[in-house]
Amino acid sequence: MFKKKKESELKNLVEQTKKKEKIKKEKADRKWILTIVGIAFLLSFVLSLLANGAIPNISLILGMILTLLFVGIGVLFDIVGVAVTTADEAVFHSMNSRKVKGASTAVMFKKNADKVSNFCCDVVGDICGVISGAAGTAIAAILITKYHMHPLFTGLFITAIISSLTIGGKAIGKSFAINKSDIILYTFAKAVSPFYRH
Numbered sequence: 001m002f003k004k005k006k007e008s009e010l011k012n013l014v015e016q017t018k019k020k021e022k023i024k025k026e027k028a029d030r031k032w033i034l035t036i037v038g039i040a041f042l043l044s045f046v047l048s049l050l051a052n053g054a055i056p057n058i059s060l061i062l063g064m065i066l067t068l069l070f071v072g073i074g075v076l077f078d079i080v081g082v083a084v085t086t087a088d089e090a091v092f093h094s095m096n097s098r099k100v101k102g103a104s105t106a107v108m109f110k111k112n113a114d115k116v117s118n119f120c121c122d123v124v125g126d127i128c129g130v131i132s133g134a135a136g137t138a139i140a141a142i143l144i145t146k147y148h149m150h151p152l153f154t155g156l157f158i159t160a161i162i163s164s165l166t167i168g169g170k171a172i173g174k175s176f177a178i179n180k181s182d183i184i185l186y187t188f189a190k191a192v193s194p195f196y197r198h
Contacts, residue, residue, distance in 0.1 A: 060146075067132045081121035082121070105190070136158045137158075140158045
């Protein structure tokens, strides 16, 4: 009896989920996947090229600043990516009806939450990871050559610091993004709205 009730509840849940899902054309999904893969490839290639060319020649202080900057950018975009998926769309429709600046962009982002989240969390996040990693390698190289620190320990220590800052920052950021999702999405949408035409 209990097993049948559980199966019935699961069946109802599956049916409700199917009703909620938006029907999307397969071509649109393929187009998005190809677009995002292309953007990710180009951005990663160009920024990695610049990072590998410029970062090995930087100073220790600049290396630390660059590392913290790109860890921060990665965390910031992760916050936006989480906020856009958890924000309440109705709030922005109401603001849009009153012609509040940035509200129409927020509605557009919310309607495309999966794509915006994918770009912010995955594309920007991974690129920031590549650049902060390259900067971390440069820091380790400076510490090894100039300060004669242990090569293996230094490399592992720098990598561990960058990883812990990134993971810790994103963990704090996710909680903040869920609690303040509407404000974060609106602030982000308002900031980038001049670049969008509706």
